[in-house]
Amino acid sequence: xxVGMSLAFGGMDMDRLMLLASxxxxxxxxxxxxxxxxxxxxxxxxxxxxxxxxxxxxxxRRIRFKEDTEIWGMADYWATPLEVLGRAQGDCEDxxxxxxxxxxxxxxxAEKLRLTYVKVRIGGPQSTVxxxxxxxxxxPAPGGEPLVLDNLISDIRPASRRTDLTTAxxxxxxxxxxxxxxxxxxxxxxxxxxxxxxxARMREDGID
Amino acid sequence: xxxxxxxxxxxxxxxxxxxxxxxxxxxWSAKNYLEDQLRLKNIDNANSLxxxxxxxxxxxxxxDLLVSAQFDIGHYKRIKLTSPTGKVLVExxxxxxxxxxxxxxxxxxxxxxxxxxxxxxxxxxxxxxxxVVSHNRFAYExxxxxxxxxxxxxxxxxxxxxxxxxxxxxxITRPLGEVVKQAEAIGARRFVVINEPRTKEFRTxxxxxxxxxxxxxxxxxxxxxRLEQLRRDAQYDSLTGLLNREHFMxxxxxxxxxxxxxxxGALFILRLPDLIKLNKExxxxxxxxxxxxxxxxxxxxxxxxxxxxxxxxxxxxxxxxPEVDSIDALRHKIAARALLSINDPSSTTEHAxxxxxxxxxxxxxxxxxxxxxxxxLGRAEQEGGSAVEAGDxxxxxxxxxSLMAAWQVLIETALNLKRVQFxxxxxxxxxxxxxxxxxxxxxQVIQSAxxxxxxxxxxxxxxxxxxxxxxxxVFDYAFDWLETNNGPVCINVSPQSVCDxxxxxxxxxxxxxxxxxxxxxxxxxxxxxxxxxxxxFRVFCDTLKALGCKIGLEHVGNQxxxxxxxxxxxxxYLKIDSAIIRDIDQNLGNQTFLRGLCTIxxxxxxxxxxxxxxxxxxxxxxxxxGFKGMTGPGIALG
Numbered sequence: 001x002x003v004g005m006s007l008a009f010g011g012m013d014m015d016r017l018m019l020l021a022s023x024x025x026x027x028x029x030x031x032x033x034x035x036x037x038x039x040x041x042x043x044x045x046x047x048x049x050x051x052x053x054x055x056x057x058x059x060x061r062r063i064r065f066k067e068d069t070e071i072w073g074m075a076d077y078w079a080t081p082l083e084v085l086g087r088a089q090g091d092c093e094d095x096x097x098x099x100x101x102x103x104x105x106x107x108x109x110a111e112k113l114r115l116t117y118v119k120v121r122i123g124g125p126q127s128t129v130x131x132x133x134x135x136x137x138x139x140p141a142p143g144g145e146p147l148v149l150d151n152l153i154s155d156i157r158p159a160s161r162r163t164d165l166t167t168a169x170x171x172x173x174x175x176x177x178x179x180x181x182x183x184x185x186x187x188x189x190x191x192x193x194x195x196x197x198x199x200a201r202m203r204e205d206g207i208d
Numbered sequence: 209x210x211x212x213x214x215x216x217x218x219x220x221x222x223x224x225x226x227x228x229x230x231x232x233x234x235x236w237s238a239k240n241y242l243e244d245q246l247r248l249k250n251i252d253n254a255n256s257l258x259x260x261x262x263x264x265x266x267x268x269x270x271x272d273l274l275v276s277a278q279f280d281i282g283h284y285k286r287i288k289l290t291s292p293t294g295k296v297l298v299e300x301x302x303x304x305x306x307x308x309x310x311x312x313x314x315x316x317x318x319x320x321x322x323x324x325x326x327x328x329x330x331x332x333x334x335x336x337x338x339x340v341v342s343h344n345r346f347a348y349e350x351x352x353x354x355x356x357x358x359x360x361x362x363x364x365x366x367x368x369x370x371x372x373x374x375x376x377x378x379x380i381t382r383p384l385g386e387v388v389k390q391a392e393a394i395g396a397r398r399f400v401v402i403n404e405p406r407t408k409e410f411r412t413x414x415x416x417x418x419x420x421x422x423x424x425x426x427x428x429x430x431x432x433x434r435l436e437q438l439r440r441d442a443q444y445d446s447l448t449g450l451l452n453r454e455h456f457m458x459x460x461x462x463x464x465x466x467x468x469x470x471x472x473g474a475l476f477i478l479r480l481p482d483l484i485k486l487n488k489e490x491x492x493x494x495x496x497x498x499x500x501x502x503x504x505x506x507x508x509x510x511x512x513x514x515x516x517x518x519x520x521x522x523x524x525x526x527x528x529x530p531e532v533d534s535i536d537a538l539r540h541k542i543a544a545r546a547l548l549s550i551n552d553p554s555s556t557t558e559h560a561x562x563x564x565x566x567x568x569x570x571x572x573x574x575x576x577x578x579x580x581x582x583x584x585l586g587r588a589e590q591e592g593g594s595a596v597e598a599g600d601x602x603x604x605x606x607x608x609x610s611l612m613a614a615w616q617v618l619i620e621t622a623l624n625l626k627r628v629q630f631x632x633x634x635x636x637x638x639x640x641x642x643x644x645x646x647x648x649x650x651x652q653v654i655q656s657a658x659x660x661x662x663x664x665x666x667x668x669x670x671x672x673x674x675x676x677x678x679x680x681x682v683f684d685y686a687f688d689w690l691e692t693n694n695g696p697v698c699i700n701v702s703p704q705s706v707c708d709x710x711x712x713x714x715x716x717x718x719x720x721x722x723x724x725x726x727x728x729x730x731x732x733x734x735x736x737x738x739x740x741x742x743x744x745f746r747v748f749c750d751t752l753k754a755l756g757c758k759i760g761l762e763h764v765g766n767q768x769x770x771x772x773x774x775x776x777x778x779x780x781y782l783k784i785d786s787a788i789i790r791d792i793d794q795n796l797g798n799q800t801f802l803r804g805l806c807t808i809x810x811x812x813x814x815x816x817x818x819x820x821x822x823x824x825x826x827x828x829x830x831x832x833x834g835f836k837g838m839t840g841p842g843i844a845l846g
Contacts, residue, residue, distance in 0.1 A: 114327060114334075139334060142292030146332055159332035169262050170329050171255070174337070193251070 012105065013206035017082060020205060025086030032062065032085040036102070043106055052138055055102045056149045056156055063090050063098070065151060078198040082205040095151035096136045097198060100172075101207065103136075112139050114170035115195075120152070121164045137170060171195065211381060215373045223366035230362075231355060235317050238354065242347040243319055250324030253282065254340040258326030261289075261338070266330045272298050278340075286323075286341040292334045307345055309352040317351060319344045383410045390417050397813030398778035399424040421775070424811075428772035431808045436769035438804060442797025443788075445519040447496060448503035454795070456518025456526055458787045461574050462820070463516070463528055466786070470667050471570040473530035476539070477581045478506070478546055479562040481589075483523040486559065498550055505549040509542045526581075531667065539565050562588045570663060615668040618653060623674070627652035628681035630689075630699065631661075635817060635839040642845065643817070643837045644696040644730050649682050662700075670702075679705040683715060690725050698730035700762070703737045707744040712751055719755045727756040732783065735761045739770050749777050763819065768805060771812075779814050786820020786840065793829040806834030 014037055021029040036058070043054045066089045068077045081098045084090040090098065096115050103113060113136065120133040137146035137159070146159050159165070257278050264270060271289065279287050279300040289298040321344055328335040383405030393400045399421035404411045443455040451459065463469045480486070480502065487495045499519075506517050506527055516528040532538050543563050550559045564584030568577040622628050630647035637643050649666070650659045669675050679701055686699050705711050719726040731752065738745050738761055749759050760781035765788045784805065788798055809816045817837035818830045830838060 114329075116329070137332070139292075142334060144333075167262075167329050167332055169259050170327050170334075172327065174325055174327070 016206035021082060021086050028088065029086035032088060033082070035062070036081075036085055040102070040105055048108055048112075048138075048140070051103060051106050051108060052147065052149065052156055055099050055106070057154070058102070059084075059095055059098050060151055060154050063088055063095060063151075065089075065091065065095075067091055076194070078194045080198055080202040080205055081207060082202070092134045092151055096134045096149070099136045099149050101202065103138075104173075105207070108138075110173050111142070113137070114139070114146070114172050116146075116148075116170040117168040119166040119168060121166075125163065133165070135165065173199070212374050212377055215377055216370050219366055219370050219373060223362055223369070227359065227362040231358065234358065235351065235355065238351055239317055239319060242344070242351070243321060246319070246321040246342050246344060246347060247324070249342050250321065250340050251326075252324065253278070253284075253342070254324030254326040254338050257287075257340065258328045258338045261335070262329040266335055268297070275300060283343045283346065284341065285343045286339070288339045289328065289336045290339070291336045297336055302343060304343060304345060307349050309345075309348045313352055313355075314348055317348075319347055380407065383407050383414075387413055387417075390414065393776070393778065394421065396778050397811070398776050399428075399812075400776040425772060425775045428775050428808060428812065431804070431811075432769055432772040435771070435801060435804045435808065438797070438801040439765070439768055439788075442795065442801050448500055448519050450503050450506075450525070451516060451518035453518065453520045455787065456516065456520065456528075457574070458790045459516045459518070460526075460528055460577070461790065462785075462787050463530060464568060464570065464572055464574055464577065466663065469570065469663055470530040471663055473528060473568060474532055474535045474538070475566045475568055475577055475581050476527040476529065476542060477520070477564045477566075477585055478502070478525040478527070478542065479564075479585060480523045480550065480559070481562060482559050501549040502546055505545040506542065509545050510538065535565055535567060539563060564588050612668070612672065615665070616672050616674075619651065619665060619669055619672065619674050619678070621654050622651045623677055623681055625654065626681065626685075627654065628678055629685045630682055630697075631659075632697065633839060634843065634845045635698065635837050636843055636845070637837050638831045638835070643815075644698045646732075646839055647682070647686065647697050647699050649678060649700065651678075670704075675702045675704045676708055676711055678702075680711060680714070683718070686729060687718065687722065687725060690728055694728075696728040696730055696758075698732055700732045701748075703734060703741065706733055706737050706748045707741050709744075709747070712748050716751050716755065719752065719757060723755065727758075730758040730760065730780070732760060732762040735764045735767055735785075737761075738774060738777075739767055742773070746777060749779070753778065753780075760814070760817075768801075771805075771808065775812065779812075781815040781817055781837070782809050783817045783819050783839075784835075786818075789818045789820050789826065789830070789840075790822070791826070792818075792833070793825045799829070799833060802830075802835075803833045810834070 018030060018033055021033040025032075039054060039058050043051050046054070063084055068074060068091050071077070071087065071089050071091070072079070076093075078097060079087075079090055079094045081101050084094045084098045093115075100113055100115055104110060116135050116137045118133050118135055120131050121127050122129045122131055133150075133152070135151075136149040138149065138156075139146045147156050148159055148162050148165065149156055150162075150165075257274070261271060261274060264274070275287050275289060275298045278284070279302075284300070285302050285304075287298075287300045288296060290296050321342065324340040326338045326340075328338055384407075386402055386405065387410050390400055390402050394417060401418045401421045402414060404414050404418070443451060445452045450456075460475065463473065480499075483495070486498065490498070502525060503517070503519070506525060509515075510527070510529060510532075514530065518526050520526050527542070529535075529538055543561070546561050546563070547558075550561065562585055564581050564587070566577050566580035566584055568580075628649060628651050630649050632645035632647050635643045635646050649662045651665050652659050666675070666678070669678050679699075682699050686697050689695070689697060719729070733745070733748075753759055758780040760779055760783060762783040763785045764782045765785035782805075784802065788802065792798055792802065806816045815836045816834065817839060818826075818835050819839060821827060821830065821838045821840035822842040824842070826842065827838060
């Protein structure tokens with residue numbers, strides 16, 4: 001499972017991931033994946049705060065923001081880390097998911113992480129322009145205030161300093177596949193939620 | 209075990225297996241499907257409830273209400289909200305049972321439903337983790353009902369298969385029953401031939417068994433023809449085909465002694481005094497032809513009566529006429545025909561013949577009867593033509609109407625008072641053990657309390673048409689007798705009774721009601737009935753033998769050539785006529801004949817019993833010939 005896998009990337013099949021990346025996205029894709037692998041190797045022993053920073057920087061710098069409709073030609077597509085790395089493009093969910101997965105692989109427990117739906121106010125405190133957005137929240141302590149990893153700004157800030165964001169709902173992989181149950185191919189990815197679907201596709205890519 | 213039972217077992221086994229497999233498959237796929245559905249429902253409901261909670265003010269009462277509302281409107285086993293530190297904030301647990309689904313079924317198919325887990329936010333703060341577990345009662349009920357329906361369908365189709373299978377099997381094995389019957393018949397040495405069934409495998413078997421029956425039958429036919437030849441050689445005059453002297457004398461003796469023979473009759477002796485002269489004049493061949501013509505004339509003289517005709521020596525012929533109504537009439541008839549046969553109408557010279565007749569009565573010594581016939585012959589020589597010597601007997605005994613009426617009264621009275629019974633004479637096997645008691649009928653004359661033997665009243669009963677009633681009375685008496693005696697007992701059944709289906713049916717019913725007596729009843733039937741009334745005889749045998757009675761022929765000897773025809777009747781025994789048995793130790797011809805007869809009878813599964821055995825010499829000889837049983841004056845229980 002994702003949690004258990006995080007130690008030394010668990011059962012992650014890096015060779016397969018590389019092969020798929022070069023096949024699908026050519027050299028650039030392979031280079032991205034190699035960089036990602038290096039990140040996983042280098043950040044492995046660091047404290048959580050350092051991991052967060054490295055991962056946030058990695059994706060915010062390397063991946064260009066683009067709407068799903070531009071990348072995938074569909075309204076709302078949740079991409080796997082491989083797809084994000086390969087194309088070096090992604091929207092807010094893709095950033096959050098890639099960061100979430102990478103942190104998990106680095107050994108950050110799932111209960112400290114949340115993918116959070118937020119409402120973002122764009123253009124300063126007085127602005128009335130709002131937009132749906134997704135960020136990754138990190139909870140150092142169960143009851144405490146989270147740190148927010150966002151693709152809109154480059155640095156990681158505590159939630160209290162993100163007055164432009166209003167939370168709506170959050171989730172993680174906790175309790176999703178308890179007891180070793182994994183979504184079966186037979187149940188069909190289309191019957192899964194977007195979140196489950198992206199996790200299943202990720203597994204097929206070799207990130208397990 | 210019968211095939212049908214095996215078929216049912218096989219269907220039960222197959223259906224159980226099929227049900228087991230389809231139960232496993234359907235239960236397994238249903239289990240997976242239901243588990244998936246429950247899991248999705250758990251996740252969906254957990255998330256939507258968590259979503260609602262995340263949006264509202266985190267007032268504990270409100271949160272509690274929300275959980276209660278969700279719990280009460282849906283079907284849940286458990287809804288739990290825990291704080292990030294693991295403290296339970298709200299919990300609802302249903303103690304609802306699995307409806308009417310038995311616990312063993314629940315245990316057999318454990319539905320593992322994963323709880324749905326979702327996070328509840330309070331702004332940026334984590335408020336808690338929501339765990340939702342749906343109730344799987346409905347899933348179990350659906351599974352239980354589905355499998356019950358499946359079981360019912362399987363039972364119904366198993367039953368249907370069984371019923372159809374039974375019918376099909378019955379149709380298939382119907383010929384098998386016939387095959388088995390034939391095999392059993394052949395085992396009992398009844399070599400029957402049946403129609404070939406359509407089933408190929410059975411047809412092969414039946415063809416083989418038919419071939420076996422055919423071969424046995426052919427062998428029996430050949431064997432009986434050979435026997436017949438032996439018998440003729442031993443008992444008949446080779447030139448004229450009449451009985452030879454030896455055999456004729458035995459017949460005469462039997463007629464005089466046997467209980468069942470008619471009480472009186474006449475013995476004729478015909479002599480050709482000029483035979484030597486004729487032989488010289490006409491030559492041997494012509495004389496032989498002449499002798500044959502005389503024999504033919506004698507046979508024509510009594511076509512209706514059971515006459516016995518023999519050639520005593522070169523020029524002497526003899527004829528026994530039992531039951532003849534008028535001796536004089538018969539004498540004239542014989543003389544006239546015989547004269548015609550030896551004289552050429554165109555010739556001027558006439559060859560003479562002498563005819564002497566002697567009247568005899570049952571019990572007369574043979575020598576006396578013969579000497580009377582000799583005297584008559586002497587008188588005929590003196591008087592010319594023919595003469596009758598009656599001794600003290602009347603020449604005419606054509607029954608007077610009054611005599612008939614008297615006998616009718618006598619017999620009917622005895623029948624009505626149940627005074628028709630039987631005497632018993634033992635029939636023993638070679639070791640001196642009892643086979644059965646021979647039981648000739650006896651009738652009591654009420655006025656004199658005297659018991660008459662069969663030969664006294666049976667001829668009258670026959671004339672009066674009372675034979676069947678006497679047979680019936682004897683049969684009834686046999687039942688009474690067997691209640692107090694061990695038996696077995698062997699009763700006589702007359703030809704008339706064999707041919708009477710009503711009486712046969714009555715015998716059948718009586719024996720059916722007393723099955724314990726049936727195997728102690730043996731039934732003697734005269735030999736000629738088996739051939740002259742072959743169809744009725746077979747019906748009679750098939751009907752009564754099925755109940756365990758033993759049936760055989762008595763006075764066997766004259767129609768041996770037909771014995772092969774009995775191949776499919778399955779008779780139990782043959783009683784060989786005393787005329788053949790008499791002095792068997794001195795008659796090599798008859799010995800050869802009887803040895804052959806015993807062999808063929810044993811091949812056909814019949815016991816051979818010798819009638820009229822007189823002494824130990826005969827007994828030893830008969831044992832050596834292969835006889836299994838003996839009866840007669842020389843045989844007594846030791």
